[in-house]
Amino acid sequence: MTYPDTYVDVLVIGAGPTGLGAAKRLNQLGEASWLLLDSSETPGGLASTDITREGFLYDVGGHVIFSHYKYFDDCLNEALPREDDWYTHQRISYVRCKNLWVPYPFQNNISMLPKDDQVSCMNGMIDAALEARVSNKKPQNFDEWIVRMMGEGIADLFMRPYNFKVWAVPTTKMQCEWLGERVAAPDLKTVTKNVILQKTAGNWGPNATFRFPAHGGTGGIWIAVADTLPKGNLRLGAKGTVERVDAESKTVTLKDGKTIGYGRLVSTMAVDSLAEKMGDKELVSLTKALFYSTTHVVGIGLRGVRPKNIGDKCWLYFPEDDCPFYRATIFSNYSPNNQPQASVKLPTIRRADGTEQNSHEPEEGPYWSLMMEISESSMKPINEERIIEDTIKGCINTSLISGDAEIVSTYHRRFDHGYPTPTLERDDALKQLLPKLQAKGIYSRGRFGSWKYEVGNQDHSFMLGVEAVDNILHGATELTLNYPDFVNSRANVERSLVEGKAVLSTFSAHQGAGKLGERA
Template sequence: MTYPDICVDVLVIGAGPTGLGAAKRLNQLREVSWLLLDSSETPGGLASTDITAEGFLYDVGGHVIFSHYKYFDDCLNEALPREGDWYTHQRVSYVRCKDLWIPYPFQNNISMLPKDDQVNCMNGMIDAALEARVPNKKPQNFDEWILRMMGKLLFFFAILPIAREGIADIFMRPYNFKVWAVPTTKMQCEWLGERVAAPDLKTVTKNVILQKPAGNWGPNATFRFPANGGTGGIWIAVADTLPPCNLRLGAKGTVERVDAEAKIVILKGGKTIGYQRLVSTMPVDSLAEKMGDKELVSMTKALSYSTTHVVGIGLRGVRPENIGDKCWLYFPEDDCPFYRATIFSNYSPNNQPQASVRLPTIRRADGTGPGGHGPKKGPYWSLMMEISESSMKPVNEGRIVEDTIKGCINTNLIGADAEIVSTYHRRFDHGYPTPTLERDGVLKQLLPKLQAKGIYSRGRFGSWKYEVGNQDHSFMLGVEAVDNILHGATELTLNYPDFVNGRANVERSLTEGKAVLSTFPTN
């Protein structure tokens, strides 16, 4: 029998939000031995931040901090306790449609569309509302949900049928294809919850008559962002609150293989770690491969995901007036490759170089030469765009930066003569876990099979549930996995997404005791 080099009670793979959530809870409870591994030298996972040579910061996509959990807030406030560690923003978000900026969510703000489009959208919503009065089966996929809630129109003028666009075709279908890289007909609708605003016909009608926009909607209407280091700075700070002796990062924390039968993890270089329980936050399809379990590998083949490309553009000059205080913007139309753009420089003045820094202009946005000679001072501002990729939506990676810059010109984000001083591109293979029609059936078999082997696969791609894939959810998936391992507590976030998203979850606290939930809350 071969004995491992090290043995711990609980081994955690991954130092992103889920792994750090598990580690924080293990360190707080101090009931068992534990160790955290990650192949990256820097904590953060999919919530990390890159910095370009010129000094522009870019997150792995559009991350902001808003929370459903007191415990999550406690941990972040412990890591970054000073008032100056954070900026608090009111979300200012728009949809670019028909050369207009329509306030988000689009379906609540059709009062801002041209009159003909207002009529088309209202007719579609009225038809959908009338149809919904008749008892019917629930929508079978996301596309049916869209039509049930928002409608689609076909008008007949004279002899020829003329399709008139309602909300489904103006926004919901094209935008969601750009995000998910699969048609809405291939997606389920159980994941929607607080993610997609279902329009209220009376409110929309009132706003159309009064010609006013709707108020802010959703859990991220107000959000926090760190003053320094981007989103990744949060998770570096959280990791710094943990004992260094319990962390193995970089090459010494790289997992090569998982022997589930022997309960041993083999690291790069051959070191072995034994465990009683394993919390894995790597993508569950990667976990199955590292386990060498053909049955599990076959099951994970039915799970779908999209790849995310993040493209950043650093610009010299004063931020354009039409950009103003906007936070992030949505793009359903085909005049640009990206589905979302974030004005990343608006989140913190430290997300870009200070105005005194001298940088050369590398090009104008239209591709012409920089003009002038040598480095110049700022001020500077930045844009961060996200582009999805899948087998159904291929991307020309060699042209993605150029196509993104052209898209920024087309959508009036920048002018053709804008001075570009920095560009950034990074591809993240696992970007979005797609809530396909098959997903829940796979997870209901896959996760229990792993748990029967002592493996808790949790996190954005560990448990593959987008509806609980934000940073607060991901963190608490790790916390709750530990409470289940140690005390049999209910994993509410994993099993009851709508429940945790619809309440203030205040049962756990970092500073006031160690309460766990062994039963379902009654309030």
């Protein structure tokens, strides 16, 4: 028998929010030996932040901090405890449609549209309301849900084209069980009133108020969380790169050839990658039913004062085909440290319309930045060679920047696994995959570990790791994984930690009711 070089009770793969949540809980309880591995030198995973050579920061997509869990809040406040570690923002978001900025959520603010489009949307909403009163059949996919809730007018103008740009699959191929609090269902009476009075609806959703770190972007949060853990329990970079997982011998082989034995494994790598590293043909076959889109993040650093039409906006949605991106974030609005200070001198690379500068001598700022997200899949291919050029052109088309805007920095990064798509086939595959892995002592958790977008935010992901550890050590229920509607149905699910066990204060009232998975 060959013995591993190291043995731990619980091995954690991945130093993103899920892996750090598991490590934080293991360290707090102190009841098991543990080790955290990650192939990157810097913690953060899909919640990390890059910095360009010019000094512009860009997150891996549009991340902000809002929470359903007190435990999550407490851990972040421990890592970044000072008041000036954070900026708190009121979300200011719009949809670009018909050359107008329509306040988010679009379906509640059709009063801002041209009259013909208002009529089309209202007719669709009335038809949908009448159908909902007599129908005894639930929507079978996301497209049917959209039409049932909002009607054909809003579906055609916004929901179908926008969601295809996000997910890179048609809405007919997506389920609707994942929606929860993520899509606002319009109230017909309120929308009618606002159309007649030409008023807009107020802010909606769990991220109407959000926090953002003052320094280091979103990745700075997770670096700070990792810094609260003992360094000897973290193996990052080449020495933390996993080459193979042997579920039979409960051994992980690293890139340097060393082996680690474990009692239980919490894996946050994409479950399709995990199955490949296990060499398990049955599991690999099951993962073929899981669909994902690739995300491209494109950043543009600009000199000058941001335009008046941009102002204090946070992020913006783009359903139309005059730009390749589905969302743009005015990243410089989140923190003044997301871009170089005004005193820094940078040369102008180009004007937005492609014309060259007369002089490339470095000049001072001020500076501001945009961060765009573009999806890709087999159903929605893109021209990666032109992605920066097409994005800049799209920014001009949508009035984000003018043709003579001075661009001082550009950024592009491709993330192969961007969004775990809630397709019609997803749940059947997960119902087989996750239990089979757990029967082998492997807890596959996280945005792509458990493949559930509805619990894929940073707070959800962190708690997936925490709850996996509570289940391993104490047999506690993994609420976030198993009951997404329940954890999403409250603005802040209160969690307390009593004698090392996770206790949900409102959970006992629902036990045995048989409706835990339904939206409250």
